Amino acid sequence: MQVSQIPEPERFRSQDYLNVLDDVPAVERCRVTAAAMQSMHASAARHYPLEACGLLLGKLNATGWDIDEAREVENLNTERAADRFILDPQAYQAVDRELAGSGREIIGIWHSHPDCPAKPSPTDLSAAWDGFAYIIVSTCQGIAADTRCWALNDSGERFAAVPIEASLADKQAQESTAGARP
Numbered sequence: 001m002q003v004s005q006i007p008e009p010e011r012f013r014s015q016d017y018l019n020v021l022d023d024v025p026a027v028e029r030c031r032v033t034a035a036a037m038q039s040m041h042a043s044a045a046r047h048y049p050l051e052a053c054g055l056l057l058g059k060l061n062a063t064g065w066d067i068d069e070a071r072e073v074e075n076l077n078t079e080r081a082a083d084r085f086i087l088d089p090q091a092y093q094a095v096d097r098e099l100a101g102s103g104r105e106i107i108g109i110w111h112s113h114p115d116c117p118a119k120p121s122p123t124d125l126s127a128a129w130d131g132f133a134y135i136i137v138s139t140c141q142g143i144a145a146d147t148r149c150w151a152l153n154d155s156g157e158r159f160a161a162v163p164i165e166a167s168l169a170d171k172q173a174q175e176s177t178a179g180a181r182p
């Protein structure tokens, strides 16, 4: 679905917010399965106008992040649930234990920005970890309107935009469907 315009509160144009973003995009890619993307969008929409958050599961390799699952985790911030999230650390540890030895791991975090652009805030920057993918879903009028991925740049001082691509498995499935047409 399309939303004609995502609101951009004044603070997103302030120097504090502009300083969060690197002009140079990341060389890595964030490949997301359609299932993971749909699950994130559904959670984000369901919690609108509050923030939803969760974990990104999959594999990290030299070319970027391969995300095959987005798992919703409770936002513990009930006081400012509209613009802040605190991911439940116990849920994090439980998922971390569950994945131990599976070859898959927690490789990022997603959260929603109700009625705000899918751009990270200074708060998001202060909480960011090196090597993690950060997906932000902008929710607007109750639907997921824009989805972007970010990761700390080499200096670790700003977020670089990471292009989001379909997962290899989804691309292959699409190609085989297209090839089967007469």
Ligand SMILES: [Zn+2]
Pocket (backbone or CB within 6 Å): 111, 112, 113, 120, 121, 124, 136
């Ligand atoms: Zn945020």
